[in-house]
Amino acid sequence: xxxxxxxxxxxxxxxxxxxxxxxASRFFSREKMQxxxxxxxxxxxxxxxxxxxxxxxKHEQLQIxxxxxxxxxxxxxxxxxxxxxxxxxxxxxxxxxxPLELIEGMAMDAEFSIPANEQELKLYCxxxxxxxxxxxxxxMGVSDEKALRHACDMGMAMQLTNISRDVIDDWKMNRCxxxxxxxxxxxxxxxxxAGEENRERLVAAVNEVLTWADEYYRSGEAGTPxxxxxxxxxxxxxxxxxxxxxxxxRVAGPRAWDTRQYTSGFEKxxxxxxxxxxxxxxxxxxxxxxxxxxxxxxxxx
Numbered sequence: 175x176x177x178x179x180x181x182x183x184x185x186x187x188x189x190x191x192x193x194x195x196x197x198a199s200r201f202f203s204r205e206k207m208q209x210x211x212x213x214x215x216x217x218x219x220x221x222x223x224x225x226x227x228x229x230x231x232k233h234e235q236l237q238i239x240x241x242x243x244x245x246x247x248x249x250x251x252x253x254x255x256x257x258x259x260x261x262x263x264x265x266x267x268x269x270x271x272x273p274l275e276l277i278e279g280m281a282m283d284a285e286f287s288i289p290a291n292e293q294e295l296k297l298y299c300x301x302x303x304x305x306x307x308x309x310x311x312x313x314m315g316v317s318d319e320k321a322l323r324h325a326c327d328m329g330m331a332m333q334l335t336n337i338s339r340d341v342i343d344d345w346k347m348n349r350c351x352x353x354x355x356x357x358x359x360x361x362x363x364x365x366x367x368a369g370e371e372n373r374e375r376l377v378a379a380v381n382e383v384l385t386w387a388d389e390y391y392r393s394g395e396a397g398t399p400x401x402x403x404x405x406x407x408x409x410x411x412x413x414x415x416x417x418x419x420x421x422x423x424r425v426a427g428p429r430a431w432d433t434r435q436y437t438s439g440f441e442k443x444x445x446x447x448x449x450x451x452x453x454x455x456x457x458x459x460x461x462x463x464x465x466x467x468x469x470x471x472x473x474x475x
Contacts, residue, residue, distance in 0.1 A: 236277075302333060303329040388417070
């Protein structure tokens with residue numbers, strides 16, 4: 175498969191798997207849009223490889239992912255998704271520990287245990303989504319530490335939104351990402367949180383998670399002035415479109431999980447206008463934000 179075929183394959187994958195990011199990425203330059211699709215395809219492949227595997231085969235599948243990722247980072251990949259990773263790492267000087275950290279996130283799914291507290295949940299979100307934000311920063315040509323913290327936070331915000339939207343669907347797959355101490359604060363347990371009789375309590379618990387997401391969205395938005403003008407617009411569109419899903423979960427309350435929450439075409443247009451307004455204000459005064467040194471904040475030491 176040559177690069178043109180690889181790009182077409184990856185763009186089909188992202189169009190099917192993430193309509194929100196497909197909508198936002200249209201505002202990238204052609205080259206950045208293609209590289210973003212290639213990155214998405216590798217991440218999607220790793221996630222699907224674990225989710226589609228029966229429980230007894232997850233450990234073996236995880237070892238395969240670790241091996242192939244290591245080979246890709248050393249330029250020895252043969253499979254298409256991992257050849258794509260090799261291409262991106264070389265082209266954009268993506269640090270090797272980012273994709274390796276994502277594989278550790280896959281390990282947390284393969285060897286799943288319910289997070290005990292907020293910190294454990296956020297460590298998971300960092301590994302499966304925060305590092306995607308970090309890799310996307312490199313794809314967009316940004317590697318300044320002051321910008322990376324915000325990129326990581328944006329990815330984590332989106333993952334927390336996904337968890338809030340999918341809490342019942344995840345439960346049907348025998349997974350609960352809501353921390354045990356959060357459930358306990360609302361009088362819930364792993365055994366009863368999904369029951370219809372406990373929906374009001376579940377709403378309150380999920381609203382806490384969405385509040386955490388809001389904080390990360392604000393941080394992610396604060397980092398967009400570090401990006402190029404077109405990249406900043408793309409990330410702002412994605413930011414408001416994803417956050418809209420969380421807003422709909424809040425508004426729907428106990429009925430939030432009766433049907434899958436998503437943003438309609440009209441709502442995407444509204445989010446685009448909101449993003450464009452923020453983007454234009456940033457263009458009007460492209461000031462530098464004062465950001466404290468990271469000191470590996472996202473590693474939750």
